[in-house]
Amino acid sequence: MDQLNLSSNQEHIIDVLIRKNPDLDRGILSKAVAFIAQAHEGQYRKSGMPYTEHPYEVAKILADLKQDQPTVLAGLLHDVVEDTDHSLEELAEMFGEDTAFMVDAVTKITAAQEANKTAQKAETYRKLIIAMAKDPRVIMIKIADRIHNMRTMRYMKPEKRQLIAQETLDIYIPLTHRFGLYKLKNELEDLSFKYVNPDEYQKLVDALIENKESREQYIQSVIGPLQIKMALEDFDCTIQGRTKNIYSIYNKMLSRGCQFEDIFDIFAIRIIVESIPECYLALGYVHNLWTPLQSRFKDYIATPKPNLYQSIHTTVIGPDNKMVEVQIRTKDMDLTAEKGFAAHWAYKLETQHEGEELAWLNHMVKLQSEISDSKEYLDFLKVDLKPSGMTVFTPKGTSIELPQGAIVLDFAFAVHTELGLHCIGAKINDEVVNLDTVVTHGATIQILKSPHQEPSPEWLEMVKTVKAKQELRRWMRNSMIQQSKDLGKEIWIRELRLAKIEKDKRPAEEAINKYFGTTSVDDFYERIGQGELPLVDIQRFLNGDRAQNGNDSAKALKFFPSFNKDKKAEYRDEMPLQIGRETSLMIHFAKCCAPVPGDKIVGVLRPQIGIEVHNEDCPELKKLTDGQQIAVQWSEQSTHAFEVHLSIENDNRKNFTYDVLKALKDENLFMDRISSAGVNYSGRVRLVFKAYRKEQVDNLISNIKKIPGVRQVVKS
Structure with a gap:
């Protein structure tokens, strides 16, 4: 009786599949349905139903989407390799290479193949994306599989439901949008929302x-x-x-x-x-x-x-x-x-012409090959899979797909990396706009560039696309290496001059590498520039070298800058490095004291960072060990604006913020942001602005102090 019921059920499944897609072959479907009944025998779903219910439902979804024979077969067989003892070779022999390829593509990487769950998940997605690029039918099976799993999630534990629902929102819903499967997308969205935020879901229902x-x-x-x-x-x-x-x-x-x-x-x-x-x-x-x-x-x-x-x-x-x-x-x-x-699947496969609608897949395959870290890759997927939302055009009419919120700089990098690196703005509808301008759907954009333009670290915070972020990180890595070498060489030459070591008596490269454990003089410069070699070590090496050549090392010491924290004047005059001539990734300005040109400053060598510039009276300097500080001074050629933070304590009254902004305007300074808060009769305003010189900051503070109700103004 059981066998008869099972056969009747099999016939019913086959009838349903053919009714949904009359092009399917009954004979091969019968073979596949009987095969999975045997393969999954004794296996049950969380609901208590026979496991075969799941592949049957997946195949129905695929047949309803008018998928071809190999795809529907792969839907029926998609869990066989993962959950039974049958092999891919066996499936290929029985049901064809196409079907076996798709089954392999949707089979998870096992935990034994990867060190941890994050790596396992990342490698499974990498495998899926590569397979999708080779044969887009793969994703139809994966989406159909997810649809049925989401429909039956009520049988799982709450925490498991929430994890799967969030993954669906992050990965599978963007995929349904990418392929234009709006009906399935809507269903997946509502099912995911139901488990991720059940209270809000029920309120709306x-x-x-x-x-x-x-x-x-x-x-x-x-x-x-x-x-x-x-x-x-x-x-x-x-x-x-x-x-x-x-x-x-x-x-x-x-x-x-x-x-x-x-x-x-x-x-x-x-x-x-x-x-x-x-x-x-x-x-x-x-x-x-x-x-x-x-x-x-x-x-x-x-x-x-x-x-x-x-x-x-x-x-x-x-x-x-x-x-x-x-x-x-x-x-x-x-x-x-x-x-x-x-x-349009059948037509596309017959003509072997996917067109631009699948270009994003090849783009993703290329990008994912450049991301080795598993966590970074999963973050990349969550961003890059999201629907673009808009298409913009080059002056020649080439379409570029961008996410909502993308800026001119994202567009420039999408066209060409060099265009992005040297972008200074753009023309949109004959209007010149800044490089951080948000672009709109359908716009035609002409990028403006300059050979003198170089990226700044702030660009990384501005751009939205993964390609722009990757290219900026790559450029910054390469630039930091070169800039650290240049800075290290400048510091080394400075120390040689301070020690009054003549050119023909300078230490040989072999001696330098042996003493510091470096591989080359470039490696030595790079480590100095990155703050990894303290100045005291360099000075000790130079003193020892001179002593071995018959010089009085004690006498030589007097030529070195003294970095005693109580003798500030001594390190201001010791051949200071020039700061502020140009943007450098190896020179950073401390946020604790926010120095601006005109302040008396001192540099601090920080490992893996370079030089951090502080005001000379910054309390943080007292925490440093000897040998970290280095003499620096502002370059007269400095033309950069520096961020300044002010904290203003005041009487809580109307229009006080307006008075502060008026004082800022009178000094022709640029405001970044302002916030205010008040309790009873006391208020506080926090102001962030850009200034070029110390005099501008001093004048602004002086004028703010004249505003009625001001109690205190401090740089913060």
Whole structure:
């Protein structure tokens, strides 16, 4: 009886698969269904159901997406190698190389193959991305697998559910967007949201149920006039109304900082027509009925999304003066919007032409090969997989895909690394903009560059794309090596001059390497510049070298700078290094005292950092050991602006912040940020601004002290 029931169940599964996709072969499906029943015999899901329920459901999802025979077979067989004793070679022989390749691609790297879970997860994703680039059908199996697992998550422990749901939000939902699988994306979003934030999820479910009747009435109040208008124009189309998914409504609430009751666009009206010209004709009819909002108009037909999505989106002031979103598309566009790239799968595979819609996969394969650290790679995936959201263009019309919030600098690096490294700004619609300007969808951008421009560390905080960050880090690593060598050489020559060692009597490279354990003179310079060799060690080496040549080492010592913390004057005159001539990655300005040109300063050698510049009276200097300090002074050629922090204690009164900003403006200084707080009669203002000289800071502090109610002003 059991065997008969099992056979009946198998026949039912095969019937369902063929009904969903008539192109599937019954004979090979029968073979695969019988094979997995035997392979997974005795295995059960957390729900208590036979394990075969899972591969059956995965295959149904794939058949519904009209996937081909090898893909549906791989869906049925995807857990066989991971969870049974059967091998890939066996699958290849029975069901073909294509199917075996896809099964291997979705099989996890085992814990035994990797040292820890982070590395295991990272390597599994690396393997998946590489396989996707070779055969994009792989991701369809992985998404179908995740969909069914999410549908049955209620049988898992709460902490496990939350981990899987968060991973789905980070990795799998961006993938569904990349492939245009919006129907599956919406389902995955709501299922993930349900487990990641169950309280907010339930609140929204209750709210949607509560206003369901009034919402449906309003949708009909929009559809009714549209149907009448189209009938009067003798225009054939289909009009639908749908409520947006729960997770997208929640994101709207977060981004707008409002409650559910304040969200006007929780539903959308969709008009489906036969041809592209009819899309624009329908748009005209909609705008004849209601006033459009130009700022919310998007034409994804003229500029399709990278995942092939096409549609016209317009927002109008509908009945009762409420905003209504209307989407207009052809039947083919609607199929693509529902099934994404999969809707065109057969054609794409036959022609072997993926086009630009899959270029991001090759881009990811290239980038991931440059990231060796597992944690960094997982962070990269979470950022780079996210949907781009916009396409921008070069002056020649080449399209560039960028994430929301990307700036001109991201675009420059996307076009070419050298363009990014020397970018000084851009022209957008004939308007010159800064390199940190946020770019918008559809913009044509011309990058402006200068051979004298070089990146600064602040750029790393500004850019959004992984490529820009990687190229900047690479440039900075290389620049730091060269700059540390240059700085180290400058310090070494300075010490030789202070010791009055003539050129022909300087220590040989062999002696230097032997004493300091370096491999070359460049390595020696680099270690000095990075602050790894204390000055006292260099001085000890030079003194010993001179003593061996018959010189009085005690006499030689007097030529070295004294770094006694109680004798500040002595290290100001000992051939100080020039600071502030140009941007250097090896010279840093201490935040504890924030020196600006005009302050009396001293340098501190910090291992792996270089020189840290402090004010001469900075309390932090008292914590240093001898040999860390080095004489420095401001270069007269310094043209850089330096960040200054002021803390202002004041009487808590109206317009005090305005008075501070006016004092700043009077000194022609640039404000970075300002904050204020007050309790009862006391207030505090924190001001951050840029200054070029000490005199500017002193004048500003003096003028702020003259403001009524000021109690104290200090640099912080």
